[in-house]
Amino acid sequence: MITAEHVGYAYRGNVRTVSDLSFHIEKGEFVALLGENGAGKTTAVKLIAGLLRPTEGRMTVNGLDTAKTRVSERAKQVGFLFQNPDRQICENTVRDEIAFGLRAVWGKKETERIRERTDELLEVFGFRGDEDPFSLSRGQRQQVALTSTLAPRPAVLLLDEPTTGLDYRECTRIMEFIRRLNETEGTTVVMVCHDMEIVLDYARRALVMAGGHLLDDGPVKEIFRDAPLLEKASLLPPQIVQIAGRLGGEFAGADDAQTLSSLIAETAKKKGERA
Amino acid sequence: MTDLFQVVPGNSPLHRMNPVTKIVLTLAVSVAAFLTDNLFVLLFLLAFDLMIGVVGGVTRKAFSIFKGLLKVSVFLFILQALFVRRGNRLFWIVTDEGLLTAAAVVLRLLVVCLPLALIMTVTQPSDIANSLVQVLHLPYAYAFTLTTAIRFIPQFMEEMSGIMEAQTARGVEFDTKNAAKKLGMLLPLCVPLLISSVRRTGATATAAKARGFELRTRQSGYKRYGFGAVDLMGFLVSAALIAGAALIR
Structure with a gap:
């Protein structure tokens, strides 16, 4: 689905932000890109989206070279949800906002198709079509931006810190919707995220970056157990993993726990076995 | 730029x-x-x-x-x-x-x-x-407005380039050679730019007030x-x- 072959990218002035990046992401995967600020995560997702063209190597999505594909063609396949929804929203009503991206991708002549898809999404997300998106809360604006991104049914969804500035409920609502989309429709999700709890809860695979290089690539649980790797990437595992990891020596297997309830259950089970 | x-x-x-x-x-x-x-x-x-x-x-x-x-x-x-x-x-x-x-x-x-x-x-x-x-004994509020307006120019330019990037990701083709078409594409972008500018200006004003902006006089500067x-x-x-x-x- 997404293949990076020795991809490198240097901004003007030869400031290299990504070097020798190689990975393959299959259809339907939920991948998190991890690393400290300046590790090259956002550059990597922009390269996948075709917003940046590799200065070295080749990036393909669905077999199409992102550097050679037209913007509208790329947007049909790849949806990009930015950290700041206000950069994305540019229409005066939620209906027009959803239709904006569709018009760009499907063409203005597809009026009926655009209207049907807009109505469908308004119903799914429970928005009023005539609502002013700028009068909504930050979380709701992020949801409008997500709805608009998903409108053309992209096969790949790229998320650049999608939960920044959202409260817990707004964050959960958005992430649960993305999880459903990933599980039911097989949408491939690549997410840049600094919140390790969210990564643990939703992503199944993680790519760890540092200094523009790919340090490791593997299942999220294994990545979070690798203390030297996390230290190298300046990352801290989620609290639950830290607690489980400490208990792990005494209660082998407890470090598999992903939630507090599973940790308690696992620990109780081990205690029972010991007694 | x-x-x-x-x-x-x-x-x-x-x-x-x-x-x-x-x-x-x-x-x-x-x-x-x-x-x-x-x-x-x-x-x-x-x-x-x-x-x-x-x-x-x-x-x-x-x-x-x-x-x-x-x-x-x-x-x-x-x-x-x-x-x-x-x-x-x-x-x-x-x-x-x-x-x-x-x-x-x-x-x-x-x-x-x-x-x-x-x-x-x-x-x-x-x-x-x-x-x-x-x-020149200009009231500080005017001097601050003048310099802030200039200081915001690069920030607004950065914001505009971020907005254009977000719209490009949605399939808007800004690289068209048709000038009229390009203008038509750029006009809707004034809305997010205006909204973000007003928000940024509001935040700056609040931050300045919180740090005693209104108490500032001619003698306040140490230089x-x-x-x-x-x-x-x-x-x-x-x-x-x-x-x-x-x-x-």
């Missing part, structure tokens, strides 16, 4: 000059440019502008701003040349007077814009605000802005420029 107004540190005579003198020099160049219609004088003033860049140690930046302004100038030159109908027809609808007026307008634009941009690259915005308050030999030189040059332009019209 976003580093256009980024201050370049240094110890050149222009760096050491009192910010008020720099503003006077900039105004003098502008006044001189509007006093004269003589193309040679305007060319001299343009060369003087570039010299300011050399003296300030920002030669590369001066030429980069000049190059940026040239693009606008070409557009303006064509418009002027096509719409001024006075004088003798040279070809199609273009007249000799049209060409001369167009050249003067374009040169004036370059002469006026260049020094202002260059002065901003060798002076901290806070120094401009503080010196205006201390030396004093005196005048030295380099300032005297600046005033003399300013007077010479205005006098020269008034004499050679």
Whole structure:
């Protein structure tokens, strides 16, 4: 689905932000890109989206070279949800906002198709079509931006810190919707995220970056157990993993726990076995 | 382009000059440019502008701003040349007077814009605000508004490029060669830019108030802005420029 072959990218002035990046992401995967600020995560997702063209190597999505594909063609396949929804929203009503991206991708002549898809999404997300998106809360604006991104049914969804500035409920609502989309429709999700709890809860695979290089690539649980790797990437595992990891020596297997309830259950089970 | 107004540190005579003198020099160049219609004088003033860049140690930046302004100038030159109908027809609808007026307008634009941009690259915005308050007794609120407006330009440019990137990701093709189509694509982007600008301005005002903005007086700044030999030189040059332009019209 997404293949990076020795991809490198240097901004003007030869400031290299990504070097020798190689990975393959299959259809339907939920991948998190991890690393400290300046590790090259956002550059990597922009390269996948075709917003940046590799200065070295080749990036393909669905077999199409992102550097050679037209913007509208790329947007049909790849949806990009930015950290700041206000950069994305540019229409005066939620209906027009959803239709904006569709018009760009499907063409203005597809009026009926655009209207049907807009109505469908308004119903799914429970928005009023005539609502002013700028009068909504930050979380709701992020949801409008997500709805608009998903409108053309992209096969790949790229998320650049999608939960920044959202409260817990707004964050959960958005992430649960993305999880459903990933599980039911097989949408491939690549997410840049600094919140390790969210990564643990939703992503199944993680790519760890540092200094523009790919340090490791593997299942999220294994990545979070690798203390030297996390230290190298300046990352801290989620609290639950830290607690489980400490208990792990005494209660082998407890470090598999992903939630507090599973940790308690696992620990109780081990205690029972010991007694 | 976003580093256009980024201050370049240094110890050149222009760096050491009192910010008020720099503003006077900039105004003098502008006044001189509007006093004269003589193309040679305007060319001299343009060369003087570039010299300011050399003296300030920002030669590369001066030429980069000049190059940026040239693009606008070409557009303006064509418009002027096509719409001024006075004088003798040279070809199609273009007249000799049209060409001369167009050249003067374009040169004036370059002469006026260049020094202002260059002065901003060798002076901290806070120094401009503080010196205006201390030396010219301008209320701090006005000085702050002036410098904040200038300081926000690169930030707004960055914001605009982020908005364009977000729209490109949605399939909007800004790389079209059709100018009318491109304009049609850019217009809706004014909405998010305006919204973010208003939000940013509101946040800045709140932050300033929270730090006692309204308590600030002329005596609040710890830095004093005196005048030295380099300032005297600046005033003399300013007077010479205005006098020269008034004499050679």
